[in-house]
Amino acid sequence: MSFVKNNSLFIRLVMMVSLALCPPILLSHFASSYFISKYGFEQAEQTVSNVAQLTAESPVVIEGMQTPKGDAWVQMIDFLRMLTSVSGVKFIVLIDMHGNRIYHPELQKIGAHIVGGDEGEALLGKTYISSARGTFGFSQRAFRPVYNESGQQIGAVVVGIMSREIEKSVSRLTSPMTWLFSLSLVIGLLLAVLLSRKIKKILFGLEPDQIARLLEERNAILSTVREGIIAINRNNRLVVVNEMAERILRSAGVQGELLGRPVQEVVPSTRLDAILKEGKPEYDREQNINGQIIMTNRSPIIIQGKTVGAVATFRDMTEMRALAERMTGLSNYAEALRSRSHEYLNKLHVISGLLRNRRYEELEEYLSQIIGSKIRETSSIKVNVQDPILAGLLESKFSRAHERNVTLTLGGSGVIPQLSPHGAHALVTILGNLVDNAFDAVSFTQEKHIDLSVHCENGTLVITVADTGRGIDEEHLPEIFRKGFSTKGAGRGIGLYMLLLTLDELDGSIEVDSHAGQGTSFTVHIPLAMLTNGGQA
Template identity: 85%
Template sequence: MFVKLVIMVSLALCPPILLSHLASSYFISKYGFEQAEQTVSTVAQLSAEAPSVIEGMQSPLNSDVWLQMVDFLTMLTSVSNVKFIVLIDMDGNRIYHPETPKIGAHVVGGDEGNALQGKTYISSARGTFGFSQRAFRPVFDEHGKQIGAVIVGIMSKDIEKNVSRLTSPMTWLFSLALLIGVLLAVQLSRKIKKILFGLEPHQIARLLEERNAILSTVREGIIAINKSNRLVVVNEMAEKILRSAGVKGELLGRPVHEVVPSTRLDSILNEGKPEYDCEQNINGQVIMTNRAPIIIQGKTVGAVATFRDMTEMRALAERLTGLSNYAEALRSRSHEYLNKLHVISGLLRNKRYDELEEYLSDIIGSKIRETSSIKVNVQDPILVGLLESKFSRAHERNVTLSLGGSGVIPHLSSTGAHALVTVLGNLVDNAFDAVSYTQEKHIALTVHCDHGTLVITVADTGHGISEEHIQKIFSKGFSTKGAGRGIGLYMLLLTLDELDGSIEIDSRVGQGTAFTVHVPLSRLTDGGQA
């Protein structure tokens, strides 16, 4: 690309420089010939009107008057820088010539006729000295009678030589200008190549295509503004989210406040500080957004925001919570059964068969009771698996977990099951944490169905929650258990909002806490659709 740019810029410079040179040469040449014509015309007029010339032309050859005329013409030829001054009579014969042997002979060139008829003019012809510019002027005596004509000439080659002396510096000047233009073209090409990071045009086009393809395929909405707070980038997902939020009309080029009234991109542009994981409401549609300044060479030239619909984020969080609970269930089951297998292995090695039989009876009986209790109240297989894992974890942590109630959780839709996993999993896990440092470790889980509403209560015998903390426990990031916590109850509340559900808290410091959840059963069995 560098060589191409140099060639293109050089070719762009050559025509105007060449045309300027040709134009200058033309006008200089024209000026040179015009000056020569003016010179010979003036000298011819001076010669024709000089009294010494008029008297000399009427005097005999080599007479004193004729010799005075010769001296005058010689002097005039010298001071005017003309090549020759020739006098002819009315027959065209030379009366005077700079070269004496040619006096008396007929003038050469064949262009003297009009001069002998009293006309003044300039002609180009080849004479005894060669090709020349010649001025003809008739000579009249004191009575007005024409007695001959004067011919004054400058050699064409002398005119061209003078013109060449003027145009030669111009040629060097234009050559220098062309050289400087080429050097500047080289510097410009290097600068352009540096600006384009050394990329070839086809590589730039390929990057642009890839950039557009990436913007159109990512699932996050992306918008960017320039220093004038106008939108310069809006990908397909961003347009989809904005359209669903009721934004109409053309997006690109518009002020960002007209498209997203609650935006903070202008603040990001001014302050130059990013903001991450922020909730934003666009005409009633809630999104999760990240905003950051666009910095190039240390200067903030714009700002960009990426965002996703919170509905999708919540669904993803619910799936992740469900997976986390499933993983916890498998881990608990594995740990519980591994411990029991160690006990069984020890009893077998020691041949204590009576104790082994009693131990197995206790295990089987306990599992039968737990399974029976779960199956009485729960029919959905996903929730059955979750509750069985929680019973196993309760055994590990020496916590008494009971399940009761007068209602039955039926088979749920996939969305409803994942949502309820989020709710139950977080409530039971919080209950485990609540009873970790108490002497009485009991968690009661009850299920009721009342006129199409599923009511679930999780009560623990923990230390309870103070009044000031109750107001904050559902806030994102709030936790009394240290940094990196405070997400579970926040996600639980978002899930309940999606299900049109509600939650109540009954807590007494030093006595325990009970969370009661109300959820329309139809929102769980119909895929979460109202």
């Protein structure tokens, strides 16, 4: 067994299939040989028994045994020779009551005692078959008593077939069978080799231990990825559900066993069945599972040109939004630092030049302008905004406005209080996208002016961002919040889409007022409690 275990899958399969084929083939061969041999000897015994009966009951033989000389004797000899030739037996021998031969095919042996020692029962009137070695060799012999007309036993007849002749007859029958079974065995071994090669090919030449290791590695990978992964077979039944997918589905209220169930029962809103049927992938699609929103990618599983299943990867939209918000916040912080660095570097160059040229009056006036502008911007932000993250965002936007020669004004009434981390990130996403879009809108206009207004009244935060850009065409207004829609080229159309998702999460709303050539105004309404209480009203 250790030899089998230490060999490759190919050798093990060949050996196992061979071991499965050889015993029944060999057993069939031995069984058929046994029954053919048994049948051959039974037929031989039947033949000698019939010939012995025919001889013992023949009047010619009875009369000839009683009159050893004369015509009856000659007729008996002719009859026995003819019967021997016709029946195919080796010999017919007649003996008297003393066991001496009355007739023998070899005339010189007539008168001598029969050889073999098995004639005793026949002289006592019994009929039987015996195996013994006579003058011709080992043979199967039938003994039968001979009676005269008055019923007195006058001797016995012995009819025999040589055992080697029976064996030759049996061999002539079993030899083709031997060749047939040998051929069957060879074909079985060839089929075992072909089957082993086929299985090896199906398994891509991998050994069982390699397959087991790959399965363990696959399960480990599926359990560690942060995305949910489900896969279905061609019958629309789930065959793969990793730990993250099960966690998301359970949180969405899905109960019971997952594997093996139709995907429509587990995820009623799924499109995996359509992907399986159409064979076309879908990327970055939102999906609602019992009220839980996920972002999913779906793709068919194609093997050798045939679609055999479909797979979906997905993540909870709440996590994705939080990640996007963090990334937006970091991007804004970096933008603020870059803008500040660039702005102050330019101003330092101006100050350095004024100093070198000893233009002290102009330097004093320039510094007054810088300090006064910053004091106004900073004081305006401090008056209206208490949250440091939002204040940092606004300062970065003022710096960027200076850099791009855009006039940015901040107005409004009421104070934005300290926000929760979730509320701050959400407001960064909303305000950052609106101001950035305003910057893009005024980039190609002569008048570059942006008004940012923040109002806090009756528990509602109202933000208005108005620009003097070219406005939005009327036919584009219904599409601006759709994911991927943009008139600015490929790879855009995400900002307003993320803004709308964030507003939905905060129970907020947005209004758009735009006229071609006159600019655009966005007004956002958000319950203040959603920003200060971690997203819980």
